Amino acid sequence: MIQLKDVTFGYTKIAPVFKDLNLELAGGHIYGLLGKNGVGKTTLMKIIAGLRFANSGTAEIFGEPSYKRSPAMLQDLYFVGEEMYAPALTIRQYVDTFAPFYPNFSREQMDAYLEQFELTGCTQRISAMSHGQKKKVIISFALATNVKVLLMDEPTNGLDIPSKSMFRKVMAMAADQERLFILSTHQVRDLHSLIDSIILLDGGEILLAEPNEVITDKLLFKVVDSTEGMTNLLYAEDTLRGIYTVSENVNHEECKLDIELLFNAAISNKKKIKELFSNY
Amino acid sequence: MEKQFSIDRMMLLARSIFVQNKSKDLRLALVIAGVMAVIGLLRSITGTYHILFGAEVIVWMVMAGTTYKMMSNQPRAMAYLTMPASTAEKAVVTIAYLNIYYFVLLAASSFIGYYLGQILHNAIVILPFFRDFASSPEGHTFSLSSVEFSSGNPSKLLYNMMWVSILLFGSIYFKKYAILKTLLTACIFGFAIFILDIIVIACVGSAFDLSSMNHLNFPDIPEWIENVTYYAVPCVFTLFFWFMTYLRLRETEA
Numbered sequence: 001m002i003q004l005k006d007v008t009f010g011y012t013k014i015a016p017v018f019k020d021l022n023l024e025l026a027g028g029h030i031y032g033l034l035g036k037n038g039v040g041k042t043t044l045m046k047i048i049a050g051l052r053f054a055n056s057g058t059a060e061i062f063g064e065p066s067y068k069r070s071p072a073m074l075q076d077l078y079f080v081g082e083e084m085y086a087p088a089l090t091i092r093q094y095v096d097t098f099a100p101f102y103p104n105f106s107r108e109q110m111d112a113y114l115e116q117f118e119l120t121g122c123t124q125r126i127s128a129m130s131h132g133q134k135k136k137v138i139i140s141f142a143l144a145t146n147v148k149v150l151l152m153d154e155p156t157n158g159l160d161i162p163s164k165s166m167f168r169k170v171m172a173m174a175a176d177q178e179r180l181f182i183l184s185t186h187q188v189r190d191l192h193s194l195i196d197s198i199i200l201l202d203g204g205e206i207l208l209a210e211p212n213e214v215i216t217d218k219l220l221f222k223v224v225d226s227t228e229g230m231t232n233l234l235y236a237e238d239t240l241r242g243i244y245t246v247s248e249n250v251n252h253e254e255c256k257l258d259i260e261l262l263f264n265a266a267i268s269n270k271k272k273i274k275e276l277f278s279n280y
Numbered sequence: 281m282e283k284q285f286s287i288d289r290m291m292l293l294a295r296s297i298f299v300q301n302k303s304k305d306l307r308l309a310l311v312i313a314g315v316m317a318v319i320g321l322l323r324s325i326t327g328t329y330h331i332l333f334g335a336e337v338i339v340w341m342v343m344a345g346t347t348y349k350m351m352s353n354q355p356r357a358m359a360y361l362t363m364p365a366s367t368a369e370k371a372v373v374t375i376a377y378l379n380i381y382y383f384v385l386l387a388a389s390s391f392i393g394y395y396l397g398q399i400l401h402n403a404i405v406i407l408p409f410f411r412d413f414a415s416s417p418e419g420h421t422f423s424l425s426s427v428e429f430s431s432g433n434p435s436k437l438l439y440n441m442m443w444v445s446i447l448l449f450g451s452i453y454f455k456k457y458a459i460l461k462t463l464l465t466a467c468i469f470g471f472a473i474f475i476l477d478i479i480v481i482a483c484v485g486s487a488f489d490l491s492s493m494n495h496l497n498f499p500d501i502p503e504w505i506e507n508v509t510y511y512a513v514p515c516v517f518t519l520f521f522w523f524m525t526y527l528r529l530r531e532t533e534a
Binding site: 085100 | 367
């Protein structure tokens with residue numbers, strides 16, 4: 001569905017954000033796009049959406065270059081930015097104005113999502129709403145478009161605690177085998193239960209882009225009392241509950257993925273992580 | 281092959297621009313009508329055409345600026361660029377919107393305002409107290425022909441369209457202070473042409489005379505060519521800047 005081939009991009013020629021980036025993403029997944037601040041998560045999503053043009057290489061979506069921004073491509077793609085455009089329209093006016101652009105838009109779904117977010121019957125103009133409310137409206141609209149590719153930049157930023165769980169609920173409602181979601185986030189705990197694949201960006205390259213089950217097959221996430229005698233240890237974090245560790249899963253033990261630990265382990269052991277996942 | 285032009289999509293685009301701007305447009309129309317009412321009222325002491333022309337230019341500038349204001353606001357630019365329509369459709373709709381919708385809006389609000397001003401003027405003139413110092417040559421009758429508007433003159437309309445196309449291109453080309461930068465660029469360009477004119481005149485041997493700048497006679501050139509050039513120049517420039525707007529929009533990133 002999405003294919004990046006040798007993509008190099010930089011805001012200046014001296015310091016490229018990405019160099020020869022390769023990535024292939026398929027439908028039916030909710031990808032978590034992770035990386036430190038300024039690593040280029042938003043830029044990568046913009047390249048996929050055709051809002052930024054690669055200096056070299058190609059970014060394709062549905063088999064055509066994304067920079068062309070063709071109507072057919074845009075009808076099946078929606079980008080929810082961290083900062084959203086909120087016009088001085090009511091929700092109803094917004095839907096009446098923009099929904100006709102999306103052939104698969106469902107008003108029933110929109111109403112259902114708004115109900116989940118407790119925004120049913122809201123007659124306030126979107127521009128006058130709080131940041132969190134604006135976000136809920138735009139997310140509801142984005143999901144109701146039923147586009148095949150949905151890109152969300154920090155979707156839970158600005159949402160209160162109940163809204164975060166509602167967000168997970170509506171995302172789960174909207175996910176299916178046809179659709180591809182990419183969620184860029186720093187709030188990994190908010191989206192832990194939702195994400196089924198991880199894309200990890202660092203230093204202008206992709207350290208890891210794998211489904212959760214592949215990651216847990218290769219890496220073992222365990223809480224131990226002591227790391228003494230542990231072989232293949234990649235990362236350890238001392239907490240009140242014990243020592244959280246990430247090590248090579250030599251015996252293919254079953255374990256639960258901890259995204260935050262994975263992130264820290266990958267950043268501190270780039271070479272090893274790349275080595276481990278190079279066969280996939 | 282996918283269609284680059286779909287009437288349905290263009291109608292949707294036009295509708296979305298209208299819906300998002302209607303309150304602002306209404307306010308603008310009211311301001312224009314108000315200004316024109318004052319002009320209508322004071323017509324006896326002002327030059328109608330020049331004020332109307334000035335009002336037109338200001339409105340075109342405001343419109344060109346606001347139409348592509350979205351490009352300087354990143355979330356809005358992103359929303360606009362990812363709207364499911366081709367770049368050609370977006371460019372055509374914006375050009376049509378600027379040259380048809382805003383033209384009609386400007387003309388209608390100016391006309392209504394001016395008409396109301398005239399009515400008010402005539403009403404005042406009837407009053408004995410004002411008669412002495414509020415009179416005008418045609419104060420008691422309202423005449424349509426007294427409203428000299430660019431629509432009545434094809435060449436003025438073409439030159440207006442050319443300016444709108446330049447402003448539109450400038451509004452999308454420059455991200456910040458677009459109108460100011462466009463006008464500045466146009467002034468520099470105009471000044472360069474002026475200097476070039478002087479050089480040409482100096483080269484052909486005639487003594488430099490400012491009065492000759494507006495009355496250069498080239499006896500060998502037939503009059504019809506001069507006339508065609510007079511109309512062709514704005515047409516060519518307008519089409520050129522429309523095309524440049526399309527190309528620039530295609531390359532715009534957000």
